[in-house]
Amino acid sequence: MSGERRAERPEFRVWAVEGLPEVREGDDLAKLIASAEPDLADGDVVLVTSKVVSKAEGRIMAAADREAAIDAETVRVVARRGTLRIVENRQGLVMAAAGVDASNTPAGTVLLLPEDPDASARAIREGLRAALGVEVGVVVTDTFGRPWRNGLTDVGIGAAGVRVLDDLRGGTDAFGNPLSATVVALADELAAAGDLVKGKAAGRPVAVVRGLPHLVGGQGDAAGARALVRSARDDMFRLGTSEAVREAVAQRRTVRAFTDEPVDAGAVRRAVAAAVTAPAPHHTTPWRFVLLESEESRVRLLDAMKDAWIADLRRDGKSEESIAKRVRRGDVLRDAPYLVVPCLVMEGSHHYGDARRDGAEREMFVVAMGAGVQNFLVALAGERLGSAWVSSTMFCRDVVREVLDLPEGWDPMGAVAVGHPAGEPRARAERDAETFLTVR
The missing domain is CATH 3.40.109.10 (NADH Oxidase)
Structure with missing residues (x-):
């Protein structure tokens, strides 16, 4: 370009981690990830599917108890249609069947979500620091449906060392207009990016995002993914139709x-x-x-x-x-x-x-x-x-x-x-x- 340096443009890379073994109860996920991806660098964000976290933490039970498991994990029924239940679970997440999942687990068993996804993310982050000496962010992801939209996407249900929200309120847009309601769900955007390369059935439960170091560490990462859960006071859609009437x-x-x-x-x-x-x-x-x-x-x-x-x-x-x-x-x-x-x-x-x-x-x-x-x-x-x-x-x-x-x-x-x-x-x-x- 005639000796002129091309202006740096924002970009990032995302890839799935290959070579991870089948995760079993008691496995150290941080060591497994470090072994499969030893070139992790400071500022990377590691996206880990909740299913392998649940397997490592022993959150697995017999499928015959699936309905009982949903009941045990449910705090509040949000909506019910036939056998489908949308509920608030003990982690504060509103989702189908309380996150109790029969996929990617041996026949006759179901997986429960991690007991504390933020704590799980912290443990993986600390383990990667110990194994590789790197400062990375970790997001534990799960698949959600969304009101008013067809299809599923991955979102962040646990996080450590990464900003989960970007609060733009009080700033201005490119035209100088004040921003009064814009809060970006960074953890969900990262989770969705990782899902594009992990796939739902490809046996690749971990992905890495590189090129967004400003999202790792610093202020705003202490609250974990719990900060993404909307409070009851601010939630205009807490109930399904029949439940709202009752x-x-x-x-x-x-x-x-x-x-x-x-x-x-x-x-x-x-x-x-x-x-x-x-x-x-x-x-x-x-x-x-x-x-x-x-x-x-x-x-x-x-x-x-x-x-x-x-x-x-x-x-x-x-x-x-x-x-x-x-x-x-x-x-x-x-x-x-x-x-x-x-x-x-x-x-x-x-x-x-x-x-x-x-x-x-x-x-x-x-x-x-x-x-x-x-x-x-x-x-x-x-x-x-x-x-x-x-x-x-x-x-x-x-x-x-x-x-x-x-x-x-x-x-x-x-x-x-x-x-x-x-x-x-x-x-x-x-x-x-x-x-x-x-x-x-």
């Missing part, structure tokens, strides 16, 4: 204390959209939801209801002390930053001219109303909003209709207080479903 139902609580944080009106509308999918008789839509988004509307309604309630209690002969105590129970509505009044409408109902059948007709609509409110409460829980369904509007429907200027045919079916819970809800006592069942 979790939302289980997490719904009656909340009686709220913070001052405003309620997202869009979240309430999404919950209403879920509510109106409830079943109803005769293809009707018997639900109406009145949203009290202004403080003025809430205070005006609650003051009118309070006056009507006190008048009823006095007619019942209750003492002023008893009245004051009962009225305080309604404070949950007054303290909530958002109120919703579900109303039942009987449009589309049948009239038989028979008290028994007409009564049953209304009961069907009331049941549909309850189903709609339950949908609403569960959907609010899914939006991380607390709620309390209070029946008080049912006892002064005329007052509610007048204050809110509602049609005569709208029957208020309680009021729902909505807001952000002021604290964690108390644990619900366990209920055994069998005690509620009768089988014929």
Whole structure:
């Protein structure tokens, strides 16, 4: 190039290590790798398939116990479809069958993931340092499927001496735009590169990456691959569809204390959209939801209801002390930053001219109303909003209709207080479903 030195361009090499024997329990992986690849150099990254780590560590068991092994390795079921289970395992990884694998192992056995993949990576790194005097990074890899994408890829499940994440937040791109969400999974990218040369069935469980010494050692390597696991707080996709529904139902609580944080009106509308999918008789839509988004509307309604309630209690002969105590129970509505009044409408109902059948007709609509409110409460829980369904509007429907200027045919079916819970809800006592069942 006319004597000019060509500008150095970034590049790296990756190759599979040849000549490794079949790994057995008790083998020293570092010595096996050092013997097969004695020319390792400082700054190399050694990628080791988790299966050979598991074999060396004796993480093998009879295949007849595969389902029991999956159960033992599972912390939480994320999703289930037929016999396939996506679970969170004891290493914190979300994957199929907890990583229990029947491939690349003798017939009649299965492999479990290493007990502590980061510790395994540290042991291999220290062993290579002792055997060859080199400072390398080590990544223990495993094969993962991914949400929204077909196909499998290798990712890092254990690491030592290598940066697993590259946090670019706070920097700028080539055009000067600020980077606010870019964190690169370096260990996963290295693992995937190694898998291209190792292959899934070629008997080459170790690969080496050379040319990226800036990823080895230094700051950011101490946390190991555990740093790649997303925390529950930041995980928007912790559950499969059916599991998410069950979790939302289980997490719904009656909340009686709220913070001052405003309620997202869009979240309430999404919950209403879920509510109106409830079943109803005769293809009707018997639900109406009145949203009290202004403080003025809430205070005006609650003051009118309070006056009507006190008048009823006095007619019942209750003492002023008893009245004051009962009225305080309604404070949950007054303290909530958002109120919703579900109303039942009987449009589309049948009239038989028979008290028994007409009564049953209304009961069907009331049941549909309850189903709609339950949908609403569960959907609010899914939006991380607390709620309390209070029946008080049912006892002064005329007052509610007048204050809110509602049609005569709208029957208020309680009021729902909505807001952000002021604290964690108390644990619900366990209920055994069998005690509620009768089988014929």
